[in-house]
Amino acid sequence: MAAPDELFCWEGDWGLPSVSTDCLVVLAYAQFAGAPLKHHQISNPWKSPSGSLPVLRTNQKDALSRPSDIIIHLRKQKYNADFDLSAKEGADSLAFISLMEEKLAPALIYMFWVEPKNYVDVTRRWYAEHMPFPLNFFLPGRMQRQQLEKLRLLRGDDSLEAGEELEKELYRDAAECMNLLSQRLGSHKFFFGDSPSSLDAYVFGHLAPVLKSKLPNGKLQQHLKSLDNLANFCTNILLLYFPRDGRESSSSQKMSPQPEAGDFDHVPNKRQKQFLSALVALGAMLSYALLTGMVSIQHVQQEALEEPPDVQPIGPNDHEEEG
Amino acid sequence: MSLAAEAFVSQMAAAEPWPENATLYQPLKDDQILLSDCASSLAVQAYLRMCCLPVQVVCKANAEYMSPSGRIPFIHVGNQVVSELGPIVQFTKAKGHSLSDGLDDVQRAEMKAYMELVNNMLLTAELYIQWCDDATAAEISRPRYSSPYSWPLNNILAYQKQWEVRRKMNAIGWGGKTLEQVYEDVSQCCQALSQRLGTQPYFFNKQPTELDALVFGHLFTILTTRLTSTELAERIKSYSNLLSTEKNLSVSEISPPVHSLFPSHSHSVALTH
CATH class of the missing domain: 1.20.1050 (Glutathione S-transferase Yfyf (Class Pi); Chain A, domain 2)
Incomplete structure (x- = not known):
C-alpha cells in the first residue's frame, strides 16, 4: 500500500493523548485496531487539511473529519476492532x-x-x-x-x-x-x-x-x-x-x-514573541520618525508635484506610537 | 423546570390518579402534521394505550407553540403539561404506571440506549428528509407545515422552521450528508433494531415496553405515509421481523384501540393527497 493515512489531532494534556473528545475516539479506535496512522499532534486548527480537528487525510487525499466516517474508513482498510462482535x-x-x-x-x-x-x-x-x-x-x-x-x-x-x-x-x-x-x-x-x-x-x-x-x-x-x-x-x-x-x-x-x-x-513560543515585540517596536520607531519628519521618503518622479514632506503638521500622534 | 419543582410535581403526580379527561395535543392531522411529529405523537399514544391510560387526542394548529418544550406531542393531565415521550414515561411512572419495571439493570440500560438510537438516527433522518431534501421540503413539508396560516405568515414560518432544522443538521454534522447516506443510516438503525429484536415478539421479555411504543410509532408512520419517494419505506420493509412486530402491535390485543384510533390511518397521514 501507499503512504499511510495521516491523522491530525489536538495536542494532549492532563495525561491524555488529546484534549478533544472526537480526537480521543479516533485515536483510541486506531490503537485498538492497530491501524498504522501517521499522527500529527497539532494545536493550530488552520494547519489541518479541512480547518477542523480531528481530520484523517487518506492516501487518496480525501479529508474525513467525523469520527464515525473515520472509523468506517479504517474498517474498510481492514483495521476493524469490531471484527469479533456478533x-x-x-x-x-x-x-x-x-x-x-x-x-x-x-x-x-x-x-x-x-x-x-x-x-x-x-x-x-x-x-x-x-x-x-x-x-x-x-x-x-x-x-x-x-x-x-x-x-x-x-x-x-x-x-x-x-x-x-x-x-x-x-x-x-x-x-x-x-x-x-x-x-x-x-x-x-x-x-x-x-x-x-x-x-x-x-x-x-x-x-x-x-x-x-x-x-x-x-x-x-x-x-x-x-x-x-x-x-x-x-x-x-x-x-x-x-x-x-x-x-x-x-x-x-x-x-x-x-x-x-x-x-x-514557561511562556510558549518564546522566541516568536520576542521577535514580534522587536518588530512592533521597530515599526513604532520608524513611523514616529516618518511622521515627525526626521526621515522622509521621496518619490523621485512625483517630486515636482508634491510639497516637501517636512511641511506636514508636526505633532505627537499618540495612537500611532502605541504598538 | 427546576429539580425542586420537579420533585414536587412528581409527588403531586403520585398523589393524584390518572384523570379521565387527559388530553394529548398534536398538529392538525389531515393537512398539517409532518412525518416526524406524527411518529412521535403515535409513539406516545401507543405508550399510553399499553399502560391502559385513556387519553383524548386534540388537534390544534398551534400545538407546536403550546408545547412547553416546543416539540410535539404534549399531554395535559390534571393541571400538568408534559411534552415528549421521555418525560411522559417518567411522569406516568411517578403515577405508578410503568412498562419497564420487570427489567433488570442491564436491560433497562439497553432499553434506554435503543430509545436514544431511534431518536438519534431515525428521528433525525426523518427531519433531514422533510426539511433538507429540496423536493420533499418544497412539495410537502413547507406547504403542510404552514397550511393553517395565510400569506405572508405561512412563508415566513415555513422557511424559519426549515432554516432552523438545517442549522441543527449542520451542528450535528449531518449537513454534509447526501440523501443516500441518510437512507444508509436508516438501514443501519433498522438493522440494529432488527438484530436486537431477533425472533421475539417484543424487545424485552414477554411484555411491550416504551421502546416498543417508540419503534412502533416511527415504523408505522413511515410505512403509512406517502412521501415524494418510497425509498424510506422500502428500506424498512427489508427487515421482516420488525414488520411483523409492528403488525402484531397494531392488530393484536393492545392495539385494536390504537388501530381504531386511526381507522383510515393511511389516508389521514398521507402527506400528498
Whole structure:
C-alpha cells in the first residue's frame, strides 16, 4: 500500500493523548485496531487539511473529519476492532453510542465551554496558551460560540444561557447516562469480551476528559469517580494503549506547581514573541520618525508635484506610537 | 423546570390518579402534521394505550407553540403539561404506571440506549428528509407545515422552521450528508433494531415496553405515509421481523384501540393527497 493515512489531532494534556473528545475516539479506535496512522499532534486548527480537528487525510487525499466516517474508513482498510462482535453486539454498540451522543455530549459541551468558571480558567486558557500567536486571540472565542450554538440547536432552545437549571438538567442526563454505562459494563474489562471495540473507543473518548481534566467546577468528575468500574475502565485504557501519555501526566503533575511561582521560563513560543515585540517596536520607531519628519521618503518622479514632506503638521500622534 | 419543582410535581403526580379527561395535543392531522411529529405523537399514544391510560387526542394548529418544550406531542393531565415521550414515561411512572419495571439493570440500560438510537438516527433522518431534501421540503413539508396560516405568515414560518432544522443538521454534522447516506443510516438503525429484536415478539421479555411504543410509532408512520419517494419505506420493509412486530402491535390485543384510533390511518397521514 501507499503512504499511510495521516491523522491530525489536538495536542494532549492532563495525561491524555488529546484534549478533544472526537480526537480521543479516533485515536483510541486506531490503537485498538492497530491501524498504522501517521499522527500529527497539532494545536493550530488552520494547519489541518479541512480547518477542523480531528481530520484523517487518506492516501487518496480525501479529508474525513467525523469520527464515525473515520472509523468506517479504517474498517474498510481492514483495521476493524469490531471484527469479533456478533450482530447483536454491533447493534448494542450503535445504541450506546447514540445514548452518549444524545445525553452525554451536551453536558460535556456545557462543562467545558459554557460553564463560566471552567471556560475562563481552563478551556479558554488552555487553547489560548497552545495556539500560535495571532490565532490565540480570537479562535478560542469563536470555538466557544460554535459550541454554544451547537448546544442551543441540540436543545431547540434559542435563549440558552449558563445557569443552575440548565446545568442541573444536563448533568442529570449525563449522570444517568454514566450510570447506565456503568451498569452495562459491570465488572468486565471491556464492553464486549476481552478486546476493546468501537464502543470502548467512544466511551473512553467521552469519559476520559471528564476524569482527567482539572476543572474548578467538577461535579460530573465527582460522579464519574464514584463509579469505580467506569473510572478504572478509562485509566486501564490509558495505561494499556497510551502508556507514553500516562507517564507524561505524572511528570507534568510534578511540574505543574512551578508555573504558578515563576512563569517566565514557561511562556510558549518564546522566541516568536520576542521577535514580534522587536518588530512592533521597530515599526513604532520608524513611523514616529516618518511622521515627525526626521526621515522622509521621496518619490523621485512625483517630486515636482508634491510639497516637501517636512511641511506636514508636526505633532505627537499618540495612537500611532502605541504598538 | 427546576429539580425542586420537579420533585414536587412528581409527588403531586403520585398523589393524584390518572384523570379521565387527559388530553394529548398534536398538529392538525389531515393537512398539517409532518412525518416526524406524527411518529412521535403515535409513539406516545401507543405508550399510553399499553399502560391502559385513556387519553383524548386534540388537534390544534398551534400545538407546536403550546408545547412547553416546543416539540410535539404534549399531554395535559390534571393541571400538568408534559411534552415528549421521555418525560411522559417518567411522569406516568411517578403515577405508578410503568412498562419497564420487570427489567433488570442491564436491560433497562439497553432499553434506554435503543430509545436514544431511534431518536438519534431515525428521528433525525426523518427531519433531514422533510426539511433538507429540496423536493420533499418544497412539495410537502413547507406547504403542510404552514397550511393553517395565510400569506405572508405561512412563508415566513415555513422557511424559519426549515432554516432552523438545517442549522441543527449542520451542528450535528449531518449537513454534509447526501440523501443516500441518510437512507444508509436508516438501514443501519433498522438493522440494529432488527438484530436486537431477533425472533421475539417484543424487545424485552414477554411484555411491550416504551421502546416498543417508540419503534412502533416511527415504523408505522413511515410505512403509512406517502412521501415524494418510497425509498424510506422500502428500506424498512427489508427487515421482516420488525414488520411483523409492528403488525402484531397494531392488530393484536393492545392495539385494536390504537388501530381504531386511526381507522383510515393511511389516508389521514398521507402527506400528498
